Amino acid sequence: MSEITSANLIAMFAEIAKSMAEAKAHLCELDGVIGDADHGIAMDLGFSTVATNLGALDAGTTDPAAVFNTAAKSFLNAIGASSGPLYATAFMRAGASVKGKNVLSDDDFADAFIAMAKGIQDRGKAEIGDKTMIDAWVPAAEAVEAAKARGASLTELLDAAGKAAETGAEATKAMIASKGRSARLGERAIGHIDPGAASAAILIRAMGRGLG
Ligand code: ADP
Ligand code: MG
Numbered sequence: 120m121s122e123i124t125s126a127n128l129i130a131m132f133a134e135i136a137k138s139m140a141e142a143k144a145h146l147c148e149l150d151g152v153i154g155d156a157d158h159g160i161a162m163d164l165g166f167s168t169v170a171t172n173l174g175a176l177d178a179g180t181t182d183p184a185a186v187f188n189t190a191a192k193s194f195l196n197a198i199g200a201s202s203g204p205l206y207a208t209a210f211m212r213a214g215a216s217v218k219g220k221n222v223l224s225d226d227d228f229a230d231a232f233i234a235m236a237k238g239i240q241d242r243g244k245a246e247i248g249d250k251t252m253i254d255a256w257v258p259a260a261e262a263v264e265a266a267k268a269r270g271a272s273l274t275e276l277l278d279a280a281g282k283a284a285e286t287g288a289e290a291t292k293a294m295i296a297s298k299g300r301s302a303r304l305g306e307r308a309i310g311h312i313d314p315g316a317a318s319a320a321i322l323i324r325a326m327g328r329g330l331g
Pocket of ligand 1: 150154157158162201202203239243244253300313316
């Protein structure tokens with residue numbers, strides 16, 4: 120895709136919402152082991168609200184920044200869990216990175232993706248190895264940066280991001296958490312995938328399908 124329109128972004132968020140609905144039980148199960156079992160509920164509710172609110176926009180008169188900003192506000196208002204402000208910040212930063220553009224190039228989308236990961240990190244202050252969604256988002260953003268540098272297509276770029284996020288999420292199994300609710304578990308968290316990292320990988324894969 121050489122031009123990404125607001126309609127394409129709205130379709131992307133619809134695909135994310137669909138994937139979160141499908142993954143709801145799985146994500147609650149993961150969060151039940153090392154958290155409070157609500158992560159699937161939060162992601163499903165958050166993204167279904169995003170999809171509903173974006174569906175009410177006129178894609179023809181709404182620019183990409185406004186799509187991301189509406190997604191951010193909708194997500195934040197819909198959920199009280201810690202992932203609320205993290206993803207709201209991600210989408211606000213994506214919006215800021217594409218401000219003033221009517222359509223996005225592949226490079227613009229890459230920049231928006233990288234801004235999302237940076238936003239989550241700035242907001243939550245987690246580092247790689249803390250057993251959070253950052254363990255999926257940061258390697259994914261690095262893969263996007265590398266794909267952009269070699270001039271990869273959007274499909275290749277998002278595929279590389281999805282693979283990196285999945286590998287990163289899998290790696291959280293071996294980690295002890297130092298951020299979020301599961302930090303109090305200490306070594307008991309070892310052997311279990313972080314739910315936020317798992318949902319991040321699902322989200323990034325859905326982006327690829329939604330824009331594909
Ligand atoms: P809550 O912990 O409030 O119940 P959720 O269950 O929706 O919220 O989300 C939990 C996920 O949030 C964790 O699995 C982790 O990936 C992520 N998370 C928690 N704190 C942080 C943080 N400071 N930075 C990045 N991600 C975080
Ligand atoms: Mg939870």
